[in-house]
Structures are given as structure tokens and as C-alpha cells.
Amino acid sequence: MISPKTYAKAARVAPKGFKTANDFFDHVFKDKEMIWMGQNTNHLHEDTEIMDAMISCVNSREYCKYPPPEGFPELKKLVLEDLGLGEKFEILITAGGTESLHLCINDVLEPQNNAITCDPGYLIIDNFASRFSHSVISVPIYNEECGYKLTPKLVREYMDENTKLISLIDPLNPLGSCYTKEEMEEFAKIATENDIYLLHDITYRDFARDHHLAANYAPEHTITIYSFSKIFGMAGLRIGATIGLPEIMKSVRSIVINDLGTNVLSQTGAIAALKSKDQWIDHICDTTRNNQKIIKDVVDKVEGAFIPVYPSDGNMLAIDLKDTGIDPQAMTDYLLENKVFIRQGSYTSKLFGDRYIRVSFSVPEEHVKIFAEKFLEAVDVLRPI
Numbered sequence: 474m475i476s477p478k479t480y481a482k483a484a485r486v487a488p489k490g491f492k493t494a495n496d497f498f499d500h501v502f503k504d505k506e507m508i509w510m511g512q513n514t515n516h517l518h519e520d521t522e523i524m525d526a527m528i529s530c531v532n533s534r535e536y537c538k539y540p541p542p543e544g545f546p547e548l549k550k551l552v553l554e555d556l557g558l559g560e561k562f563e564i565l566i567t568a569g570g571t572e573s574l575h576l577c578i579n580d581v582l583e584p585q586n587n588a589i590t591c592d593p594g595y596l597i598i599d600n601f602a603s604r605f606s607h608s609v610i611s612v613p614i615y616n617e618e619c620g621y622k623l624t625p626k627l628v629r630e631y632m633d634e635n636t637k638l639i640s641l642i643d644p645l646n647p648l649g650s651c652y653t654k655e656e657m658e659e660f661a662k663i664a665t666e667n668d669i670y671l672l673h674d675i676t677y678r679d680f681a682r683d684h685h686l687a688a689n690y691a692p693e694h695t696i697t698i699y700s701f702s703k704i705f706g707m708a709g710l711r712i713g714a715t716i717g718l719p720e721i722m723k724s725v726r727s728i729v730i731n732d733l734g735t736n737v738l739s740q741t742g743a744i745a746a747l748k749s750k751d752q753w754i755d756h757i758c759d760t761t762r763n764n765q766k767i768i769k770d771v772v773d774k775v776e777g778a779f780i781p782v783y784p785s786d787g788n789m790l791a792i793d794l795k796d797t798g799i800d801p802q803a804m805t806d807y808l809l810e811n812k813v814f815i816r817q818g819s820y821t822s823k824l825f826g827d828r829y830i831r832v833s834f835s836v837p838e839e840h841v842k843i844f845a846e847k848f849l850e851a852v853d854v855l856r857p858i
């Protein structure tokens with residue numbers, strides 16, 4: 474008999490009315506009227522060269538062949554150029570940031586180690602880290618004092634001699650906080666002095682007003698996690714990358730799962746996406762910033778509600794509902810019934826999930842306006858008398 478592993482419990486809980494989380498996903502995915510503000514995905518790309526490149530790949534039937542196992546060299550080069558990282562770095566194309574995270578966490582952590590993460594945060598990282606280490610130190614960061622982010626000061630306070638990995642999600646899902654150059658320099662110092670690793674997850678990097686790569690400050694101690702799911706609008710294509718210096722990447726290669734390479738169609742789309750980035754990025758960033766303002770204006774109308782990090786440097790933000798007396802789960806359910814998909818706080822927090830909802834806004838402006846309208850309506854209905 475095989476028993477379930479004793480890993481940290483996955484964040485997936487079946488929502489009300491659904492047997493499994495998978496059934497729920499299938500339901501929202503298939504509902505063509507559903508407004509998609511629950512997954513930080515990007516719905517703002519128009520019919521562009523990304524689509525054309527993939528259609529032409531399908532027509533050529535090139536997908537019958539396996540791709541080069543570590544990714545097409547053209548794509549690898551384009552990603553490094555996109556980050557401004559020189560040729561001394563190596564890169565592995567993966568089936569998304571998720572695969573990259575798993576590979577790196579598996580590679581770095583030994584059973585006696587611990588990893589530092591933060592709460593709120595991207596709980597899959599905690600889950601993966603708990604599979605390969607002794608423990609996960611999840612630092613509470615939902616407060617103004619630390620700026621709603623894991624600071625170097627907090628890391629120094631919480632780390633111990635067994636700490637091997639510091640997870641920096643930057644900008645942070647779900648709050649949208651982002652690191653300054655000074656903070657990054659300080660993290661680099663901590664990593665170098667203690668010979669430990671920074672897991673720099675830059676999934677939301679391109680939405681940020683200003684961004685600093687840990688790889689530039691502590692190259693020997695940084696693994697960078699790259700995703701095509703957000704700014705590139707390619708979440709369903711499942712493609713991303715892992716980047717590091719040769720010594721790190723040599724080790725990561727030894728535990729690769731996807732030994733026959735990553736989806737040819739996705740790689741073709743990714744190449745076109747990077748080549749055309751200059752043409753669409755301003756439109757996407759301008760629209761998301763404007764959408765964010767619409768959300769801020771509506772939240773300001775609700776007594777007791779506030780946005781902890783505004784402006785957010787991601788394509789999502791949190792709305793704190795604690796002082797309104799409204800349960801984030803009830804708000805999420807209400808909006809879902811009204812065809813607006815958002816996330817309750819417990820999806821990204823074990824400690825503060827009862828305080829906030831997470832809303833992503835890389836969707837058309839009309840959708841954000843519908844959210845705003847339904848949000849106000851929900852406050853009226855759900856606020857305790």
C-alpha cells in the first residue's frame with residue numbers, strides 16, 4: 474500500500490459546492506462569461522505575433538519532434554537578454570515557474586536545512602520546501618512596519634545556522650510589494666556571508682515600476698525563477714525558465730524531470746513574445762496601472778476597507794476587509810456567483826487569510842469596472858448590521 478506523503482498540506486481546497494478543487498477550476502475555466510481576476514493571469518494581449526508564431530508552428534507539424542532538452546538556444550539567449558544577464562549565466566527552459574521552483578528547491582535543500590519564506594506569500598513554495606527540508610520558516614509580513622514584505626532585517630532575525638534558502642518573491646504575490654536596490658544589496662550580503670541561496674522569483678517583474686535582480690548582486694548565490702505566464706499572457710502554455718551560474722545549473726541539471734524538453738509550441742510562442750515585447754509592453758503596463766486606480770477608487774468608498782500596498786508593483790493587489798466585518802470567503806463566493814473570479818486571502822496566507830481578498834487586474838478595463846460595481850454591491854449585502 475502507498476500512503477500519502479506527509480508534506481505540508483497543499484493550498485488547494487475545494488470551494489463550496491464543488492467536490493474537488495479541480496472540478497472548481499474546470500467550472501470557472503469553461504464559463505465564458507467569467508471575469509478572470511483570480512489567477513494573476515494576463516488577458517490583455519491582442520491577436521499578435523505570439524499567436525501567429527504558434528499557429529504557424531501547428532501548421533508545420535514541427536511538434537511531432539522533440540525539442541532540444543534544455544530549450545531552443547534562440548529562446549535561451551532571448552531570456553538572458555531580456556534580463557540583461559551576460560553569457561556567464563546558464564539557463565534551462567522549463568514547463569513554467571512552478572517546475573523551476575521545484576527543481577531549485579529540491580536541488581538546494583538538504584533534510585537538515587530550513588528555508589525562509591513569508592506569509593502572505595506563494596504557498597506552493599512552502600509546500601515544495603517542506604518536501605526537501607527539515608522545516609520552513611514562514612515569516613509574518615502582513616504589517617506596515619516591514620512594508621508588507623520580507624525585509625533583510627526580518628531575515629537576519631529569523632534565520633539560523635540551518636537556513637539554506639531565502640525565498641524572495643519580487644514583486645510579491647499577493648500584495649505587490651517589491652524590493653529596492655538597497656534591500657537587494659543587503660540580501661546579497663546575507664547570502665554571501667552565510668553561503669546560502671536566494672531563490673529570486675521574478676514572475677511579476679515586468680509589472681514593477683523599478684526592479685533589481687539578485688543575480689546582479691550575488692550571482693554565486695542566486696537562482697532566478699522566470700515565467701511566461703504573466704506579462705506574456707501565456708499561463709496555459711506552461712513555460713518558464715531557471716537561471717543561474719554554471720556551478721548551480723550543473724547541479725540543477727542532475728535532477729531534471731522533463732528530460733525530453735519543454736513544449737515546442739510554447740517555446741515558439743515564447744520566442745515571438747520576447748521578440749515583440751517592445752511593441753506591447755507599454756500598453757499592458759499602462760492598462761494595468763489604470764485598472765489598479767479604478768480598484769483603489771472603489772475601495773476608498775468602503776468604510777473599513779483598504780489596500781495594504783498601493784500602488785502594487787504586480788498585476789494583483791490585496792484588499793483588506795477586516796474592519797468591514799466581511800468574511801473574505803463570503804466576498805469571494807458572492808463575486809463568483811456574479812461571475813467575477815477573485816481569491817480569498819487563505820489562498821495565499823495561513824495567518825492572515827481572514828483579512829483580505831486578492832484581486833488581479835491585467836484584464837480589460839470593462840471587467841474591472843464590473844468588479845468595482847459588484848464589489849460595492851457585495852459590501853452592501855454582506856456587511857454585518
Ligand SMILES: Cc1ncc(COP(=O)(O)O)c(C=O)c1O
Pocket residue numbers: 512513568569570571572595642646674676699700701702708711712713
Ligand atoms: C510567485 C509565483 N511564482 C510562480 C508562479 C507560477 O508560475 P508558472 O505559471 O510559470 O508556473 C506563480 C503563479 O501564480 C506565482 O505567483
